Amino acid sequence: MKASRQMFEESGVQWWLGLVVLYLWVSGVVYTKDTPWPCPQPCQCNSRTLETNCSDRQFEAVPDGFEPDCRLLNLTHNHLKTLVSQQFKGLTRLLELDVSDNLLVMMEVEAFLGLRSLRALRLARNRLRVIPAGAFKGLLQLQLLDIRDNQILVLLDSTFQDLAALRRIDTGRSDLVFVSPHAFAGLTNLQELNVDRCNLTAIPTEGLRPLSGLATLSFHRLGLTRLTNYSFQWLGNLKTLVITHWSVLETLEGNSLSGLNLTFLTVSNCNLSNVPYASLRHLVYLVHLDLSYNPIRYVRGNSLRDLLRIQEFHLVGGQLLRIDPRAFHGLAQFKVLNVSGNLLNTLEEGAFSLVGSLGVLRLDDNPLACDCRLLWVLRRGVPLDFDRKPPVCATSAQFNGWSFLDFAPVDLPGPFTCRRSRILNRRAQHVQIAEGYTVLLHCSAEGDPMPSISWLTPQRVLLTAIGRRRVLANGSLEVRYAQARDSGVYVCLASNAGGNDSIRVSLVVRGFSHSSRNALLLNRTQSLPFEFKTLAVAVTIGVISFFSSVTICYIFMFLWSKGKGQIKHTATIEYMPRSSASTTNGGKGHMESSRFTMKLI
Numbered sequence: 197m198k199a200s201r202q203m204f205e206e207s208g209v210q211w212w213l214g215l216v217v218l219y220l221w222v223s224g225v226v227y228t229k230d231t232p233w234p235c236p237q238p239c240q241c242n243s244r245t246l247e248t249n250c251s252d253r254q255f256e257a258v259p260d261g262f263e264p265d266c267r268l269l270n271l272t273h274n275h276l277k278t279l280v281s282q283q284f285k286g287l288t289r290l291l292e293l294d295v296s297d298n299l300l301v302m303m304e305v306e307a308f309l310g311l312r313s314l315r316a317l318r319l320a321r322n323r324l325r326v327i328p329a330g331a332f333k334g335l336l337q338l339q340l341l342d343i344r345d346n347q348i349l350v351l352l353d354s355t356f357q358d359l360a361a362l363r364r365i366d367t368g369r370s371d372l373v374f375v376s377p378h379a380f381a382g383l384t385n386l387q388e389l390n391v392d393r394c395n396l397t398a399i400p401t402e403g404l405r406p407l408s409g410l411a412t413l414s415f416h417r418l419g420l421t422r423l424t425n426y427s428f429q430w431l432g433n434l435k436t437l438v439i440t441h442w443s444v445l446e447t448l449e450g451n452s453l454s455g456l457n458l459t460f461l462t463v464s465n466c467n468l469s470n471v472p473y474a475s476l477r478h479l480v481y482l483v484h485l486d487l488s489y490n491p492i493r494y495v496r497g498n499s500l501r502d503l504l505r506i507q508e509f510h511l512v513g514g515q516l517l518r519i520d521p522r523a524f525h526g527l528a529q530f531k532v533l534n535v536s537g538n539l540l541n542t543l544e545e546g547a548f549s550l551v552g553s554l555g556v557l558r559l560d561d562n563p564l565a566c567d568c569r570l571l572w573v574l575r576r577g578v579p580l581d582f583d584r585k586p587p588v589c590a591t592s593a594q595f596n597g598w599s600f601l602d603f604a605p606v607d608l609p610g611p612f613t614c615r616r617s618r619i620l621n622r623r624a625q626h627v628q629i630a631e632g633y634t635v636l637l638h639c640s641a642e643g644d645p646m647p648s649i650s651w652l653t654p655q656r657v658l659l660t661a662i663g664r665r666r667v668l669a670n671g672s673l674e675v676r677y678a679q680a681r682d683s684g685v686y687v688c689l690a691s692n693a694g695g696n697d698s699i700r701v702s703l704v705v706r707g708f709s710h711s712s713r714n715a716l717l718l719n720r721t722q723s724l725p726f727e728f729k730t731l732a733v734a735v736t737i738g739v740i741s742f743f744s745s746v747t748i749c750y751i752f753m754f755l756w757s758k759g760k761g762q763i764k765h766t767a768t769i770e771y772m773p774r775s776s777a778s779t780t781n782g783g784k785g786h787m788e789s790s791r792f793t794m795k796l797i
């Protein structure tokens with residue numbers, strides 16, 4: 197009974213639908229047949245929609261004879277090469293003109309004069325190289341101009357002079373190399389400018405200056421390696437800046453975004469290796485930040501805290517290894533974190549100041565270790581929205597491949613536990629060493645996750661991986677050229693999310709007595725610097741050679757004076773040093789010259 201009534205109702209609906217279709221068909225026929233609407237052959241004209249469709253009709257010139265009442269004119273996919281002056285003069289009520297996909301190389305001055313009501317003009321995918329100043333004259337109501345995919349090299353002064361109502365320009369994929377400083381003059385109402393794939397060598401800062409009302413600016417595929425200071429300094433009303441696919445962009449200079457007061461910022465598919473903290477700092481009204489597809493490795497703690505109103509942070513497909521504790525600290529309105537497709541091992545609750553405000557978390561496609569550090573994700577009062585891509589455990593053997601949604605509350609903490617750090621080999625260490633030597637203090641620990649090891653000096657200063665006293669990658673502490681003041685009790689601290697452990701290691705550096713210093717001197721010659729060794733040898737050789745020369749001279753003189761039997765009271769003695777090294781180094785103090793006079797008694 198019920199079924200048959202339903203059938204009856206359905207057939208009733210069909211009947212009515214049939215009537216409506218018939219009526220529409222009849223009225224359509226009546227309109228197209230009977231209304232005398234001038235329509236250039238072989239175009240299609242529709243007097244109801246007031247549309248003239250001349251698309252794909254092999255026109256080589258714009259046809260004549262359009263209905264003056266026409267609102268939409270479609271001339272796409274023809275072979276038009278030029279638009280001559282006042283071509284569309286009579287179409288005062290035209291709202292939209294589409295001349296895309298033709299072979300246009302030229303537009304004459306005043307080509308569109310008379311199109312008083314035109315709102316949208318599309319000239320995409322043509323071969324325009326230049327737009328003469330005055331080409332757009334008379335387009336008083338124009339709001340959208342699409343000149344994408346042409347071959348425009350230069351935007352000349354006053355190109356857009358008369359387009360006071362223009363709200364949006366798309367200049368995608370052009371060969372643009374230069375924007376002259378007054379190219380955009382007169383565009384006081386422009387809201388949106390999209391520039392794609394051009395050969396500009398710098399941001400046309402001065403050229404953008406007249407666009408004081410601009411709200412959205414996008415630059416795609418530019419070949420710049422740095423964004424220089426004050427690039428957008430005149431665009432104080434800009435709300436959205438989108439920079440994508442600048443494959444060689446490596447640096448945003450510190451003041452590159454100065455003058456802007458943005459709400460949305462995207463710098464994606466570029467080559468940034470760091471979050472550009474310095475250039476972001478003043479953007480206190482920023483709500484949405486997207487740095488996706490950049491080779492960024494770390495988000496540092498406390499460094500975004502000036503972005504008070506930020507709600508969304510996206511860094512998808514980067515190379516993030518770590519999001520530091522306190523990375524999003526101070527961001528009270530933080531709602532969406534999208535870091536899927538990175539190399540993150542974990543994400544600690546301590547990264548946020550108010551984890552309660554977080555609503556959406558995309559952490560999928562990361563090699564996550566499911567341990568106590570991620571338990572907060574499952575333990576939240578209000579469940580997090582994973583945007584249909586829940587995180588997946590990757591590193592624990594047992595739960596590898598488990599999605600976070602696979603764990604029921606009763607299973608918890610279950611695998612999401614940590615094993616606190618434990619230092620291995622806890623024997624008390626007392627290390628003694630003589631001054632000048634290098635010593636290693638060992639410390640290794642186990643735990644899950646693997647603990648990190650740090651060392652404190654006897655003065656409780658944290659040591660780092662550089663310096664004379666440094667922490668090696670395997671946790672050992674190296675003290676090179678130990679000095680007496682290095683003595684004291686060092687502390688090794690092993691810490692992980694499960695807990696900390698520490699041991700004390702005492703180091704005594706012996707200063708040495710005089711004799712041991714000499715012994716050490718000999719021992720050390722191997723490791724001592726080259727100059728010291730040379731100096732010691734040179735001194736020895738110099739002293740020996742000096743005395744031996746003098747002695748030989750004495751003997752020689754004695755024999756000579758004996759043989760001659762004469763007595764001379766003075767004698768001048770010259771001698772040659774044995775080696776040049778001895779005079780330059782060792783003999784310096786003793787022998788200023790190699791000649792002296794003596795008196796014989």
Ligand SMILES: *[C@@H]1O[C@H](CO)[C@@H](O)[C@H](O)[C@H]1NC(C)=O
Nearest residue numbers: 240247249250251252253270
């Ligand atoms: C205009 O004509 C082209 C070619 O005949 C056709 O593909 C297109 O759908 C038409 N457009 C409209 C809005 O009727």
Ligand SMILES: *[C@@H]1O[C@H](CO)[C@@H](O)[C@H](O)[C@H]1NC(C)=O
Nearest residue numbers: 349370371372373394395419
């Ligand atoms: C713009 O750059 C592209 C790619 O680098 C190049 O092929 C093209 O010739 C350049 N155009 C001009 C006008 O320099």
Ligand SMILES: *[C@@H]1O[C@H](CO)[C@@H](O)[C@H](O)[C@H]1NC(C)=O
Nearest residue numbers: 443444445446467468469491
């Ligand atoms: C990106 O930057 C790295 C160095 O930071 C460089 O080695 C690499 O070639 C750059 N990539 C491109 C596409 O320029």
Ligand SMILES: *[C@@H]1O[C@H](CO)[C@@H](O)[C@H](O)[C@H]1NC(C)=O
Nearest residue numbers: 424425426449450451452474
């Ligand atoms: C850009 O501005 C930053 C921050 O004031 C400054 O450190 C840097 O030297 C400037 N760069 C240039 C090229 O002037």
Ligand SMILES: *[C@@H]1O[C@H](CO)[C@@H](O)[C@H](O)[C@H]1NC(C)=O
Nearest residue numbers: 432433435457458459481482
């Ligand atoms: C910055 O923009 C916000 C709205 O996004 C506005 O309330 C604020 O007044 C602007 N600040 C300045 C200095 O223009």
Ligand SMILES: *[C@@H]1O[C@H](CO)[C@@H](O)[C@H](O)[C@H]1NC(C)=O
Nearest residue numbers: 488510512532534556558583
């Ligand atoms: C996160 O980023 C991906 C990739 O860009 C995007 O598809 C997704 O919609 C984003 N999710 C949220 C919640 O914004």
Ligand SMILES: *[C@@H]1O[C@H](CO)[C@@H](O)[C@H](O)[C@H]1NC(C)=O
Nearest residue numbers: 636638639640668670671672
């Ligand atoms: C740590 O590394 C250093 C040098 O790389 C090595 O000498 C030392 O023995 C290592 N420590 C341990 C505990 O293996």
Ligand SMILES: *[C@@H]1O[C@H](CO)[C@@H](O)[C@H](O)[C@H]1NC(C)=O
Nearest residue numbers: 650689690691692695696697
């Ligand atoms: C463990 O050590 C870290 C520093 O490495 C410290 O921040 C943390 O508070 C310590 N935790 C405990 C439970 O002592």
